[in-house]
Amino acid sequence: MSRHADNDAHLLDLATMPRERMEMLLERADHFARGGTVPPALEGVAVCTLFFEPSTRTRLSFQLAAQRLGAHVLGFDVSTSSASKGETDVDTLRTLEAMGVRGFVVRHGGDGAVRALAAHARPGTVLVNAGDGRNAHPTQGLLDMLTLRQVRGPDLSGLKVLVVGDVRHSRVARSDLQGLRTLGVRDIRVSAPANLLPQADELDGCTVVPELDRALDGVDVVMLLRLQRERMVDGLVASLEDYHRDYGLDARRLRLAAPGAVVMHPGPVNRGVEVTDEVVDGPQSLVLRQVANGVAVRAAVLEALLGQPPAPHWVT
Template sequence: MPHLLTLDGMPRERILALLDRAQLFAEGHDLRGSLAGTAVCTLFFEPSTRTRMSFHLAAQRLGADVLNFDASTSSTRKGETALDTLRNLEAMGVRGFVVRHSEDGAVAALARRVRPGTALINAGDGRSAHPTQGLLDMLTLRQAKGDAFERLTVLIVGDVRHSRVARSDLHALRTLGAGEIRVCGPQALLPDDGTLAGCAVSHDLDAALDGVDVVMMLRLQRERMEEGLVSSLEDYHRTYGLTAQRLRRAKPDAVVMHPGPINRGVEITDEVADGPQSLILRQVHNGVAVRMAVLESLLG
């Protein structure tokens, strides 16, 4: 695996091996400097908080030299292409690149042009994929519910059409054998490209919540939307927002997840986001461990 571009097609054994290694890191074990002397660059052409900072911490904890690239203050403002930027950093000795880009397939296109020995990690490209988020979600889910994914009913709610997180979660859930995957959202925010094959699709959140083990809420990707897909944020919350009352329709021990950033009062209320069933901050915690496992696997 020279790069990590997507979870689509990744063998189950490979996913489990990364999760096992990440679990050790999450528990504080084996924090060795396996990347000492290796240069890693977070090459972000879109804003980020959790993903960028957790990759930075992950690389530092493995002993790497970390460079943070900020497109807003770089030569890309002068017309330099992403490929030229990457090649110049390669020439400085950077071996690992964590890349976020607004265009679908942009990271894969860069990966085809790099030198042998250079590794790229997709930190989110357009609507396509966010593989490390998918892995950290699976780690969080496994910690909460155990290894038997086949016993789980998982509900994904919201803007799936524009969500790279949803796509990576779906890839991972299918590979790990989730018992039932439900998807709920307004028709305008659900993809029609085969992404939801095998999922039980609904537009009624109350019905979709009945008896589920896991509720994965998604952020409204307003920066990627065309106008008119959502009539108003108030209407969206009224129909698809997760409240404590609605959550009672799920199993009593159901857990709530969200990749962040949260639009409080839109897709989820404070009471749920900060409540006892929420795993949102555990997802953030696990992000560092998962990204350590991925960096070590590619560059160690």
Template sequence: MIPSSTDHAHHLLDLVRLPAARLDTLLRRAQMFAEGAQAPAALAGVAVCTLFFEPSTRTRLSFQLAAQRLGAQVLNFDASTASTTKGETDLDTFRTIQAMGVRGFIIRHKGDGAVAALAEAANPGVAVLNAGDGRSHHPTQGLLDMLTLRQAKGEDFSKLKVVIVGDVKHSRVARSDLHALRALGCGEIRVCGPTALLPDDDTLAGCAVSHDLDAALDGVDAVMMLRLQRERMAEGLVASLDDYHRAYGLTEARLRRAAPDAIVMHPGPMNRGVEITDAVADGPQSRVLAQVANGVAVRMAVLEALLG
């Protein structure tokens, strides 16, 4: 079982209160899957639904593949062609699919807290996994980012310097990464971005905050770039994409300020030429595709823990 910050021990809604030991256990199991471990019958006969009320490519497909590799029966829900277009509520949709005997729900939603609200309606023995809600949480992305970082830098995070760059205010990925980095004892967490794109709550507690990317990159071991989430922000927060790139875009020249063996990460999809250049995204220090691969392994580990 995976405890979360709610009372639902059978759900994974966030990483806020996931104990470091439990987090470590999941990462170790995910590493085994990444190295080729098999568990084809772990979810044999278990029905799992990817209930996505928001578009997705990487997260949806990797969850589908993870569930299939564990032997689950996978149902794919597409809000654009479902009864939600006829006025059915999200809760009625959830209850309807649950009544079919589905035991696992992988839910993505544009509303903050929407996944936790649906989890309140889960029957005993039904697991809900948050695949991203609004600007709040994306726990499996946080886990796969930590797995990618461990593969590159080892399990001891205490001496690592990590910088998260860009639109933190609208990023559920950043929030989950920050929780995980703190839990794993990261030595120094830096956050860099324009004032308008940094949160004004306690999200950045304990972080070194900067608006100067060149300075924030000095000597770091990992650079986590974030997508500029224009669909979630009000107009005017960014003067122009060109201005943003000049101030916060990661180029080869800028990357040379980091440690020589620094890795570059990005949750995708990437706005090439905005937050990152082609040369960096496709360069030798990029771990972007490794993150994608690790997404399958992490999601196998989580599904196995919740439903196995």
């Protein structure tokens, strides 16, 4: 695979991002989140949101971020494009490159699909992974790390973090775990049904605690995951009621965590399945802050990768 498919030119995942780069991106995003000036760094640059899967939060926040940076933003709807006539993903990319599009924000249902596309991109083209299959969702991981830093300070190493739910099918979980490890979090717990856990090597550095009540003991952060029913084979969850009984977060269970523990969820939330209304709408929920931070993080990423000239702390 060519060097151009590396994270040097694109943002494909968080697995190899050095801590210094991650912290610089988070500091820039925090500047934007706090109302700092957003420069017209992408003035004259064409950015396409190339989404082969549905999205609300990710797509719209990338569009807002690109617009605030001065970019020309093109939306791609697979249902009304030539992709619906059989055009390959690579031909779609090349067609848009020929029109002068430099930046592509790509969501795709296939594991590793964005990296595969990046291998075919022209020099000077930038791809940002907006979620590919079960593989990665790096900007979600970054916005979750930003949200934690805002409420807990820049040093996250002493936090006790619990990830709950469908880790096996979750690209968000993979990127969050990469971000937590990179930023030095030492106590990472995972609680899920056995058949919703990934391979053991993906949980390196984590402690698996199958019983949710025990896993919640004293944690500072509860990161809930959406039940990825569209990526499951039948039978992995007996019923939504059973899942909620065993792994749903309600007020009683939240009291098992540390005082002031915060609750996160990438959305969309399956209310009454992963979490109850009183928790997701309650004072300990950071769900809407995560949404707000998505625009700031995505602006920081686009500025760093596509700004003129590229930010020296990012592109090497």
